[in-house]
Amino acid sequence: MIREINHDPKFLSQKAVLATPKDDQIVTDLLDTLQANQARCVGMAANMIGENKQIIVCQMGPLAFPMLNPKIIKKARPYTTTEGCLSLTTTTETTRYDLITVQYFDRTFTKQKQEFQGFIAQIIQHEIDHLNGILI
Numbered sequence: 632m633i634r635e636i637n638h639d640p641k642f643l644s645q646k647a648v649l650a651t652p653k654d655d656q657i658v659t660d661l662l663d664t665l666q667a668n669q670a671r672c673v674g675m676a677a678n679m680i681g682e683n684k685q686i687i688v689c690q691m692g693p694l695a696f697p698m699l700n701p702k703i704i705k706k707a708r709p710y711t712t713t714e715g716c717l718s719l720t721t722t723t724e725t726t727r728y729d730l731i732t733v734q735y736f737d738r739t740f741t742k743q744k745q746e747f748q749g750f751i752a753q754i755i756q757h758e759i760d761h762l763n764g765i766l767i
């Protein structure tokens with residue numbers, strides 16, 4: 632189901648709680664909502680649809696993939712960039728890392744560890760910030 636985008640700064644600045652296998656409907660809704668906003672959005676965190684759970688979805692080419700309870704366990708090659716966000720009206724300068732290793736659970740709740748580089752790594756960092764209540 633496509634959900635409304637949350638713009639409430641108080642809600643968005645909370646730290647999200649751990650996701651469980653019972654949260655699969657949130658994953659579906661997040662993927663639907665990302666797809667509906669594809670023209671202006673490449674990633675979303677669950678709190679952006681009003682669900683305070685550690686779930687993100689990221690668009691990589693034609694593929695949108697969910698990550699549950701993601702954690703960056705390694706980061707390298709910092710750089711400065713400017714980002715916007717569907718939940719905000721302004722853009723901000725921020726530091727990102729070109730190379731990251733992420734530990735997460737996939738939709739079947741299987742533990743994964745994967746390395747990401749470049750733009751997709753940037754999206755993941757932006758969305759994980761959302762889970763920690765950090766808006767760029």
Ligand SMILES: CSCC[C@H](NC=O)C(=O)O
Nearest residue numbers: 672673674715717754757
């Ligand atoms: C380049 S990272 C920007 C990610 C942002 N998503 C919002 O959470 C978006 O504009 O899709």
